[in-house]
Amino acid sequence: MENQEVQQEFYSMPRIGDQAPDFTASTTKGQVTLSDFAKDKWIVFFSHPADFTPVCTTEMSGFAQRKKEFDDLNTELLGLSIDSIHAHLGWVSNVKEKTGVYFDFPIIADLDMSVSKKYGMLQPNEAETAAVRAVFFIDPKKKIRLVMYYPLNVGRNMDEILRALKALQVSDQHKVALPLDWKPGDQVIVPPPKTLDEMDKRNKETGIDRIDFYLSKKDLKV
Ligand code: BEZ
Secondary structure (H helix, E strand, O other): HHHHHHHHHHHHHOEEEEEOOEEEEEEEEEEEEHHHHHHHEEEEEEEEOOOOOHHHHHHHHHHHHHHHHHOOEEEEEEEEOOOOHHHHHHHHHHHHHOOOOOOOOEEEEOOOHHHHHHHOOOOOOOOOOOOOOEEEEEEOOOOEEEEEEEOOOOOOHHHHHHHHHHHHHHHHHOOEOOOOOOOOOOOOOOOOOOOOHHHHHHHOOOOEEEEEEEEEEOOOOO
């Protein structure tokens, strides 16, 4: 039983809708406490398995090269791996020297795995001592809004990370849901009616694309 509890603590995963677990950690930009970090902004918090490895280098370079798009979405990037701060500094300088790409966002040095454990980034049947490729989308109230987990051998998709972030923000701002493959400019889903009266109203509504009372789409006026 005790062993089970330890396992649960070690491998528990925050879920969508949970408050993001707080932590203080050393990063390439100094100490970061999540609850004080990026006030009034979104955070895309992501892990990678190890410094000086190929897939991770392409992913971190992708975040760095598209940082302006995250800035434009009022979002701070925060990386993590179970490596030392010295390894991080060496890797950041090496990538800059070799490719000109600079990782201009904090990367947590989580050698004691304290943050990785809190975020379920250690998935023991994939790797015991390296974080998998996780992405947590954290809103300005520090609530977890979307979670992705990828294995060690498959890199993430930066277009999808940015699309999902934009979709969360549009959904919050306009109180709409977003259909399959939604991208900015596409129609959005009007919330379905919850009562018979609302359903009657919806059936008479004009200016929307109504397939049936439970599935209607509209253009977004922005
Ligand atoms: C990589 O980033 O290439 C990688 C890292 C850890 C394990 C496997 C691949």
